Amino acid sequence: MIDDRPTALVYGLAITGLATARALAARGHRVIVADDVPTDERRAFAAQLGTELIEQPNDGQIAALVDQVELVGPSPGVPETHAVVRHALAAGVRIATELDLAYEWEQQRPGGPRPMIAITGTDGKTTTTMMVASILAAAGHRAAAVGNTELPLVDAIDRDDVDVFAVECSSFRLSWLRSFRAEAAIWLNLAADHQNWHTSMASYEEAKANVWRLQRPTDVAVAWADDPVVTARLRDVPGRAVTFGLQRGDYHTVTTARGVDLVGPMGVICSSSRMRRTFPHDLSNALAAAAACIESGLVPVDRVGDGLAEFELPPHRIEPVGELDGVAWFNDSKATTPHAALTAIRSFPSLVLIAGGRNKGLDLTPLASEPQRMRAVVAIGEAADDIAAAFTGTCPIERVTTTMADAVTAAAALARPGDAVLLSPACASFDWYPAGGYPARGDDFRAQVRRLLAEREVHA
Numbered sequence: 001m002i003d004d005r006p007t008a009l010v011y012g013l014a015i016t017g018l019a020t021a022r023a024l025a026a027r028g029h030r031v032i033v034a035d036d037v038p039t040d041e042r043r044a045f046a047a048q049l050g051t052e053l054i055e056q057p058n059d060g061q062i063a064a065l066v067d068q069v070e071l072v073g074p075s076p077g078v079p080e081t082h083a084v085v086r087h088a089l090a091a092g093v094r095i096a097t098e099l100d101l102a103y104e105w106e107q108q109r110p111g112g113p114r115p116m117i118a119i120t121g122t123d124g125k126t127t128t129t130m131m132v133a134s135i136l137a138a139a140g141h142r143a144a145a146v147g148n149t150e151l152p153l154v155d156a157i158d159r160d161d162v163d164v165f166a167v168e169c170s171s172f173r174l175s176w177l178r179s180f181r182a183e184a185a186i187w188l189n190l191a192a193d194h195q196n197w198h199t200s201m202a203s204y205e206e207a208k209a210n211v212w213r214l215q216r217p218t219d220v221a222v223a224w225a226d227d228p229v230v231t232a233r234l235r236d237v238p239g240r241a242v243t244f245g246l247q248r249g250d251y252h253t254v255t256t257a258r259g260v261d262l263v264g265p266m267g268v269i270c271s272s273s274r275m276r277r278t279f280p281h282d283l284s285n286a287l288a289a290a291a292a293c294i295e296s297g298l299v300p301v302d303r304v305g306d307g308l309a310e311f312e313l314p315p316h317r318i319e320p321v322g323e324l325d326g327v328a329w330f331n332d333s334k335a336t337t338p339h340a341a342l343t344a345i346r347s348f349p350s351l352v353l354i355a356g357g358r359n360k361g362l363d364l365t366p367l368a369s370e371p372q373r374m375r376a377v378v379a380i381g382e383a384a385d386d387i388a389a390a391f392t393g394t395c396p397i398e399r400v401t402t403t404m405a406d407a408v409t410a411a412a413a414l415a416r417p418g419d420a421v422l423l424s425p426a427c428a429s430f431d432w433y434p435a436g437g438y439p440a441r442g443d444d445f446r447a448q449v450r451r452l453l454a455e456r457e458v459h460a
Contacts, residue, residue, distance in 0.1 A: 005030040009065055011084045012075025013042040013053075019152040020073045020098050025049055027105065032065060034084075063087045071096050076148070076172035080199045097173045099180040102153035114162065116181075117292050120169040120211045121188025121224075123340040124285050126314055128188060131289035132166040135307030139299040147173065164298060171207035181214040184296035186222040186288045190229045191339030205229065215239045220295040222288055225249035242295050244287040246280060251287040262287055262304075264294060270305030277313060279347045316442035318344050318422075321449045324456055326417030329449045332424035333442030338366045341426035345370050351420040352411045356380035356387045357427030357441070364390045367426055371395065376414040380407050382431040404432070404441070408448040421449075 008029045010021040017033075025031045033046050034054035046053035054065065062083045066072060072088040072095050079085070088095050106113045117136075119129045129145050136143035146156040147168040156165060167182060190208060212221045212233065221237040223230045225245035234241040243249035251264045253272070260272040260283070269290055272278045286308055293299035299307070313319070321329040335341040341355060345367070355367065356379045364383070367390050368374075374395040379387035384399045391397050396414065400407040411421045423445045425438075433440040 017075035118182035118185040129168040134311040138307035184292040341424040
């Protein structure tokens with residue numbers, strides 16, 4: 001019997017790859033799966049699909065696989081430079097990420113598609129996505145934070161308990177886009193990142209710009225007013241352009257005798273005093289989330305404050321860990337780029353910085369652009385020498401290439417009352433934490449800090 005189902009190749013079986021393969025199979029595709037890092041779990045998944053996992057195929061095998069299919073679905077971990085991408089482009093085979101597939105299937109939903117708010121940027125995506133979901137929920141919507149999270153969009157669209165999606169869009173998901181659009185789309189910022197995935201910085205920027213490219217005239221594009229690259233892209237958006245920023249933008253902050261207000265074109269939205277944390281980037285993210293929710297027509301102005309008040313910050317993002325002897329400790333393990341680490345550094349007047357790990361091919365010298373804030377630096381991991389070189393002549397530096405426990409001990413010896421000790425690595429975590437990534441690094445830091453504080457309290 002001839003199998004005339006359309007055939008798709010899903011390459012990479014992490015969270016999104018698994019979800020994509022399941023979704024394609026459920027919608028009538030014959031699915032081929034391949035992975036460069038085969039595991040027993042991935043082999044078992046392939047068997048459940050009624051196929052075999054193609055393990056670590058070479059260039060010729062990948063070309064042969066691409067020739068058999070109508071669609072290639074690379075997981076977000078498969079870079080632009082990968083052979084499967086190269087062969088698909090050369091053969092004219094469609095490359096479809098989960099955003100396109102999910103969007104196209106959602107358009108066919110009985111009763112019509114549900115609205116989406118998209119969020120991209122080098123830093124702040126997850127926090128802003130969760131803020132958007134919180135604001136939507138406060139307005140009575142059943143909202144889901146999806147995409148570059150534990151819940152891919154291809155899984156979320158099958159849920160009946162969702163009215164609107166807040167979609168975190170990494171550049172990996174936005175590359176090769178041909179159909180996905182959102183009624184409101186936020187582009188938070190742009191800085192060098194993922195140059196080990198993209199072929200160039202220009203490719204990275206183009207991927208981010210795709211979040212607006214397919215919008216309609218009735219949609220809204222939300223941009224950070226202080227990023228010249230992002231605002232330049234506003235000239236080409238199909239829909240309405242709205243900006244946000246602390247000092248300027250359609251949505252901005254105003255300092256009054258009562259405190260700091262979040263303000264939009266319609267006037268005061270809410271007081272920042274309702275938020276659980278108000279670092280500058282917290283306020284900026286809140287303005288972006290408020291703009292998207294209000295301008296999309298999904299949330300009335302008077303409900304935004306409720307959503308911001310109920311929002312709980314995710315871990316590993318300038319997360320308070322503890323305080324002793326006048327020194328406060330913060331876990332910012334999610335900061336895997338210099339741009340993200342600088343955001344954290346600028347939140348403190350005096351600090352001991354723990355930074356390093358595995359550099360992603362980025363220039364680390366911008367980390368030293370705030371010398372007046374630096375008490376000292378503890379340079380860790382594979383990039384310890386690069387971190388030390390960036391801060392040479394700026395402040396005392398100690399290299400630690402052993403364990404996080406040793407790094408915490410070193411930082412404690414360098415800190416003085418009034419300082420913050422901040423883990424904000426500006427690098428990936430896969431040197432010391434190859435399996436767990438930045439969450440494992442943050443968890444280890446938190447555990448080591450609490451161990452140290454407990455020991456000091458016992459001996460106090």
